Amino acid sequence: MNLETVIEKHALKNAIDHDGKANAKAVFPKVISEFPEVKNQVKEVMQKIELILKNVNKLGDGDQKIKLLKIDPSMLEKRKPEIKELKLENVQGKVVMRYAPNPNAGMHIGNARAALLNDFFVKKYGGKFILRYDDTDPKNENKKPNKQAYKQIENDLNWLGVEISEIQYASKRLGKYYTIFEELIKKSKAYICTCESEEWKDLRRTGAACTCRSNSIYENKRKWNMMLFGDFKQGTAVARLKTDMKFRDPAQRDWVCFRIVNKPNHPITKNKHTVWPLLDFASAVDDHDFGVTHILRGQDLVISERRQNWLYSYLHWNYPLVITYGHMGVEGAGTFSKSLMSKGITKKKYSGWNDPQLPMITSYARRGFHPESIKKMIIEIGLTGGKINISEDMLSSYNKKIIDHDAKRYFFVKNHQRHLMKDVNQEITVPNHPTNPTLGERKINVKGKVYISKDDVQFLKKTVDCRLIDFANVKLVKKGELKLSTRQEIKKEMQKIQWVSSGEKCEVINKEKVVKGLVEESVLKEKIGTVMQFVRYGFVRLDKKKPLTFVFAHK
Ligand SMILES: [Zn+2]
Incomplete structure (x- = not known):
């Protein structure tokens, strides 16, 4: 600092x-x-x-x-x-909360915030954490659920330490949604609209009702059944909730509850259904049905509550208590857009969903972040109403505090260059950690040569001593050759140089860069997944042994 x-x-x-x-x-x-x-x-x-x-x-x-x-x-x-205590208002007994991701991809750190906060409150007050897959949008290519993502989300939640009490799939509950909609038709609070979409939008703009709105209950039931039996083509009929066509907020005027999706090819229900609910309808029914008591919701989804309130009042249901929170930006973490990530993966810009350039939970895991660091940061940020901007450096500093004490140190030089040390043949002992003796020590043989980074070659001089860290003071004899200095006391102003005596070639993936270098060979006895510190380089996680690859976490 x-x-x-x-x-x-x-x-x-x-x-x-x-x-x-x-x-x-x-x-x-x-x-x-x-x-x-x-x-x-x-x-x-x-x-x-x-x-x-x-x-x-x-x-x-x-x-x-x-x-x-x-x-x-x-x-x-x-x-x-x-620090303001994180708490919920109006808790009577236990809480029921839900995390409702769209399974189109695994979780990124923004998603983790929602999940961890829900988990925090469920653990604080006791109750249920429901994982509800919001998987009813098989039409939109970017949002379409995919099979691997379901499992990935569960893995991500487990990794984060979230305790899931119950898993629900909206796509398996279409029958329930149909029943509720039929109830609304019977109450004359819903109708089937066969207007052309642009035409209807024009009407909405002026606050006028279309002719479908005044159809009889009987007529609506008939058309609803036609929808269910596939008698309407995609785009020719939708099911609407009757709100108020003159309501001040146009987004709340007779909103769509269901639409037709031909050949949805849904990963769970395949082509069994062609009438699909929109998010606001399905989640409204589920929150009521599952007895959700509190909803944490991003400020961008405030409109959902307003729309759903119409439905809740028609059915005499009580809306759960909603706590909204602002958007969290993470500087330096890459794009949060899953469609951009997906495109990048297709174009080989990213190696996969766990590419270190991405802010996905699997990416952080692969880089050696401890789940507790994400959790601690999210809970300390809490539920701020406004937009907040944090940075990946901030997350890194949380992580460093957690992993530093137990991360073994290893010598690594990037872009290594050999230097002869003809007069040297000795074994030295170095501690595996500067302040944690329980991690032990290791022996390093230095025989006839050392490798240092090309970047450090400039510091080597014939007249000035440099310090090979934890080893000896050296001088340059000639290009590519060093000797031990006569003076061996360590001085503050001396240039310190990292070195490796004999090692394994390896690669360190640091976001979009791949750094080549040499790491001491004793690292090979570590297991894949071990998080360690390369001295004077940073924290890395052993990713694979063939070829020997590490992923960079942070300094
Ligand atoms: Zn209409």
Whole structure:
């Protein structure tokens, strides 16, 4: 962490603790205790502090917290009692909550937020977590459910530690939806509309009703049965809920409950049904039927509640309590659009759904993220109503705190280049972790040569000592050859160079880049899936042994 960041960190903390306004005199000693080398530059440091303070004090409380979370989340943990407790209103006994993904792909980190928050409340209050597959849109190519995605979503949820109490498939409940719709026809609250779609939209715009709206219950029942028996072609008839054609919000005027999809080729029900409910209808029925007590919903879906309220009032049902939350952007995490991801996979831009460039849960798992890091971050962000922007760096800092203590260190150099060390033949012992002795140590033989990164070759000099980390001070003899220096004491200003004595060629996949290098051979005894740190490079996960491949997590 550089001086500016340390100042910003303490300024943010001080501001959060003092109604959003940080005090330079209070920040100064904190900075000095962390950065003692500047303690004699009081004036310069104070100037820097004051400059940074100006910007920090301009931010609102929420932004200050988000910024501090990005720099050092532990600074906020220390004042946990003041983080607003995540709770639900109106809990009577147990809660029933649902997570309702469309199984067109596995989960990305935005989906994980919804799932983890639901899981959090179910565990907090006791109750049920229902996984409800919202799989009733076989028409739209981008949204069409696919068989592997069902299993993938369950795997993702299991990996995240979400406890699923019950699994429901909307596509298996079409009969139930039909029954409810027939009830609405009988109440004269629904009708079959055979108008041409553009024509109907024109009517909606002006608030006028089409002629179908005044058809008799009998006529509607007849046409509904025609729909079910396949007597209408796709696009020639829809089933509508009767709301109010003059209602101020046009999106709520007589909305569509069912439409016809020819040859849906649905992964579960194949071509058994051609009349499919729209999301708002199916989820409204299910929430009632499953006894859902609380719904967490993205702000972009507020319209659903408004539409569904018509149906709930016609059927005398009680709407669950809805808690809306704002959109979460994740800077540096790639696209959240599953159709873009899918296109990228087809075009080989991504190797698959677990490509490290993607913000999918499987991608994070493959990179060696611990599920707890995602969970902790999501729960600490909580249910903010507004739009929030976090970054992948923030997630990385949560993860680092979790994995660092148990991640063994290994030597790795990228773009390795051999250097002879003719006079050397020795065995050295290095710890597997700088501060965790339980991880043990390992022996490394250095015999006649070392490999260092091409990037570090520039530092090697004939006249100046460099430090081969954990090994020895060396000087350049000539291009491609080193020798041990006569002086072996380690000095602060010395250039430190990572090295490998003899190793295995490997690749590290770092998002869109593939870095080639050499890793010490003892890594081969690790199991696939092990998360470790390549010293001075970053945390990686062993992805496969043939060819030896690692996936980069973060610094
Ligand atoms: Zn009509």
